[in-house]
Amino acid sequence: MKAAVLNQINKPLEIENLIQEDPKHGEVKIKVNYAGICASDLHIMKGTASLPIPAVLGHEGSGTVVEVGPNVTNLKPGDKCIMSFVSNCGHCTYCRTGNPNLCSENLRIGSKLFDNTFRLKKQNNKEVYQMGKIGLFSEYSVCPQQACYPIPDEISLETAALIGCCATTGIGAIVNHPNATTGLSIAIFGIGGVGISAIQGAKLLNSSKIIAVDIDNKKLQFSKKFGATHTINAKEERPISKILDLTNGEGVDMALDTFGSNDTTESTLSCIRRGGDAVIVGLASEGEFAKVDMVSMVRKQLTISGSYYGTTSSHETFRKIVNASINNQLDLEKLVTEKFPLKKINQAFENLQNGKIVGRGILEL
Numbered sequence: 001m002k003a004a005v006l007n008q009i010n011k012p013l014e015i016e017n018l019i020q021e022d023p024k025h026g027e028v029k030i031k032v033n034y035a036g037i038c039a040s041d042l043h044i045m046k047g048t049a050s051l052p053i054p055a056v057l058g059h060e061g062s063g064t065v066v067e068v069g070p071n072v073t074n075l076k077p078g079d080k081c082i083m084s085f086v087s088n089c090g091h092c093t094y095c096r097t098g099n100p101n102l103c104s105e106n107l108r109i110g111s112k113l114f115d116n117t118f119r120l121k122k123q124n125n126k127e128v129y130q131m132g133k134i135g136l137f138s139e140y141s142v143c144p145q146q147a148c149y150p151i152p153d154e155i156s157l158e159t160a161a162l163i164g165c166c167a168t169t170g171i172g173a174i175v176n177h178p179n180a181t182t183g184l185s186i187a188i189f190g191i192g193g194v195g196i197s198a199i200q201g202a203k204l205l206n207s208s209k210i211i212a213v214d215i216d217n218k219k220l221q222f223s224k225k226f227g228a229t230h231t232i233n234a235k236e237e238r239p240i241s242k243i244l245d246l247t248n249g250e251g252v253d254m255a256l257d258t259f260g261s262n263d264t265t266e267s268t269l270s271c272i273r274r275g276g277d278a279v280i281v282g283l284a285s286e287g288e289f290a291k292v293d294m295v296s297m298v299r300k301q302l303t304i305s306g307s308y309y310g311t312t313s314s315h316e317t318f319r320k321i322v323n324a325s326i327n328n329q330l331d332l333e334k335l336v337t338e339k340f341p342l343k344k345i346n347q348a349f350e351n352l353q354n355g356k357i358v359g360r361g362i363l364e365l
Ligand SMILES: [Zn+2]
Pocket: 038, 039, 040, 041, 059, 060, 165, 166
């Protein structure tokens, strides 16, 4: 079974033939159909996010069930699925209080399966981790049944793949925000896959202004197709003063940092109105800190929060996105702009790192 393996930080992924065990209690085997090229994988490859190695990365994707293990109740062979990179346990405090995206058992066990063992090993018997208990840069994945969210035929497997990470992260950060309501003015920093998804989330809410901020004119141009009402190139203009100009000097109701850096996070706090919300969605490098103007936080009564995997239950966000896609309220199909075979995976990440991918690149497995 072929998979792209991360054996060393800052080295290319290696395509290897791995040995895969059959699904155990509550697990399924899926044929991976598509896997997205996401910055979170890149962080691990560069060592700016930690994951034990050797590992098969890939946490955004779609698959088709080919085999079910004992006691699998909600899936059967042939089911097409969105893959979730947080398999919730169902009985921790977070799972029970509506935040299975923060499941503590999933976090504790990490990149092994729930029984604390591996399903992948090398020919020399060395065990291999699976990112998010799925590891989708692989022809097949053996994973918990909770990782699979079955979808109707109206949703293509390409779209399903994006719902597995960027669409849910971006759309969920907006529509599931406690202050989400119609007519908001929203600024979105970073126009990659998550940023474009956030724009679509803002459009779903009938936002009055959707301001896209990036340093790449091609990405800004692309964002207009999805509902951006204004665009700002942060290399050519000062984003904060431009956003204040666009909002009568007040600032936007909500600003999202989908890129993840101290600079972009500090910008979200500077461009929101009194009482506004800044939301950090993109992952910065581990150990990075943003400065907070404490007096402004108090006098302007600002709120800053983080949003992980759509803020609430990812599976519930999947359901909302699937329904909105079927009703033609979202256009995730157009977000896929490049497809790569597994053997070109390193090229795909190089393109992502160099900002060459406008929209989302996906692997076709
Ligand atoms: Zn991702």
